[in-house]
Amino acid sequence: MALIVQKFGGTSVATIERMRRIAQRVCRTKKEGNDIVVVLSAMAGETDRLISLAKEASDMPDAREYDVLVSTGEQVSVALLSMILKDMGVEARSFISHQMGLFTDSSHTRARIMKVETGKIKGALSNGAVVVAAGFQGISSDMDITTLGRGGSDTTAVALATALGADLCEIYTDVEGVYTTDPNICPDARKLKKISYDEMLEMASLGSKVLQTRSVELAKKYSIPVMVRSTFSENNGTLVTKEGKDMESVMVSGVTYDRNEAKISLTRVPDRPGIASRLFGPLAEANINVDMIIQNISHEGYTDMTFTISKEDFKKALDMVEESARDIGAEDVLADTDIAKISVVGTGMRSHSGVASKMFDALAKEGINVIMISTSEIKISCIIDSKYTELAVRVLHEAFELNKENGGTVKEP
């Protein structure tokens, strides 16, 4: 007998009919002798409906009241699924904000979890009930409803799994698992059986939005195994877990892409100490996240600087950079939004050196120019012209033989 947390996303609870299918799955897992905590998102479309009401009410909706409003979405889901389960003869009990014991700080709309008091949930489980918990929401120490940020239901699931010492946290979604790359671009993309937390973090933050980054960090911290799988099939999904010995032999697990970045360059920047901080300080204060930064070596006291930011922040950032450029005496500011970031991710890279050169080779063979490069321990990213995105993904997927079960390796040169 195990304790399993099962989280279902918005498309999985979009209709009562779909909820019935979930309920059958929960029933089955229950009848196999497991204790179950179900975590639900709002019905697909419901959160958007509530947000548009908030926007109609106020240009800058009060954060406390925003949380009171949007948290109703998950409350509706848990009530309905509990009804359905009880109708099927399974004892079930919904838990919402003030009942779940998921205490957060008071940062409304993006609250951080402080502690989870599991007494009430454990009580319900030991009475044989399926616990149906509202995702995304918590409660502050003064009993105000808080929310964890968009996609926060994944985090709720992992946090409850952690606090309850669950054996497994299953994240049910509308994809079959984590793939070697986007199957829409590369038809022979392969579903991974396993992936390490670190790889998943790189994949998620690079745009493979299967799991919320924060939930993966939490799972990693407490070593909670997370299974990503499909609500709509019986197939096994992808297990996100601790790095195992077997993973090291695979150098590259996946190829990801992100078309949501823009590039800003400053030319002929006087190369003096403090220039970088005068440029990036204001951006940081404005909460604009800078991703890649490249500074060329200095020529006659001048240098060029290039960096990327998300497209959402582009206009604001460009205005700020143009002002900074005048201050620091840069010659010109150039901008480009037609770029894409292509990355290969893999734990095995740590101990193998051939990955980068293989990546550049493969791109060069197709005449794809690499504009910027950045590397981390388990990831190499290149900025390229966005029109080559699909081509680059396919080329790299093939170069690393990711379609093969034993692919992703590089022969030592």
Next chain:
Amino acid sequence: MALIVQKFGGTSVATIERMRRIAQRVCRTKKEGNDIVVVLSAMAGETDRLISLAKEASDMPDAREYDVLVSTGEQVSVALLSMILKDMGVEARSFISHQMGLFTDSSHTRARIMKVETGKIKGALSNGAVVVAAGFQGISSDMDITTLGRGGSDTTAVALATALGADLCEIYTDVEGVYTTDPNICPDARKLKKISYDEMLEMASLGSKVLQTRSVELAKKYSIPVMVRSTFSENNGTLVTKEGKDMESVMVSGVTYDRNEAKISLTRVPDRPGIASRLFGPLAEANINVDMIIQNISHEGYTDMTFTISKEDFKKALDMVEESARDIGAEDVLADTDIAKISVVGTGMRSHSGVASKMFDALAKEGINVIMISTSEIKISCIIDSKYTELAVRVLHEAFELNKENGGTVKEP
């Protein structure tokens, strides 16, 4: 400076635009120097939407989960109005189930209020905030959400007014107040300035659904003055209050009608002790409310019995009565759903005897046959053929001169 509770119904918060109008009214009352507790219903249509989801999920939705579900309607309203008020520069704070201190028993979907702990609300008021409380919902001692039954927001408003010692409880609705009769039937129906709690109770339970009966009972018990008025105009409404000396001179305050009853008769019932209990016992057990009962005097050991019930219960009741009729040896069971109950209501009736005869005279003059009669201290009701409903209302309204400011009196015979 006064403490005022203002309750707004579903049509008053049906859209963000209407909420803005409410917010302006609240602002104004606040700026006049008053402390304000606003109580809101769900946006019009929202509760029905949630109920239909529940019905889709289960034929008999679990009561606890039903309350979790439907209480989201009011939660959405209070969050949105609080946002709007804050946008207008008025400090406001929403209060929902677990924050309001409105403790109930655990009878889900029809919970009774046990106590109201006003500490948190008083704290917010003394900080100068407008309190925006979710109507219809409370919390049980084990912190489960409960609801007070349909229309329960009126009761929430009166309960909070009572617990807070409010000076006035205003119920904003889509009518201008309480009328001498239905203006749709009788164009010269007059809005009453004042009405006693008892009269309001008779009017409400007879079908003038302006205020939930339970809220009037509560207001009467604690002598909370309740003003019924329109959200959509600045006119004064009707004050529901303690019976004053001035009210006694008015014998009849209003004429009401109810087409929602059905009549069942048993003929040639053997007139033995215990017959009535054998007939009505099963109905009571099935929660079927019997309104009027008439038993004719006995002839040769046999009698006729007639009673009325609400149309919703008609089919079920008829089946039960037919069975009972066989048991007790009645000759036949007759049923009629084409009936209406016409009533005149007035505190002054207590001390005047001419009301009944004037009522029967007026009906007789128009050839309207009275099928059954029942009387209480402040009310006389007649069952008539439903096709005469409008005619009877107009005839009685005119007979008692209710269109006149000083109408409703009867000259002593």
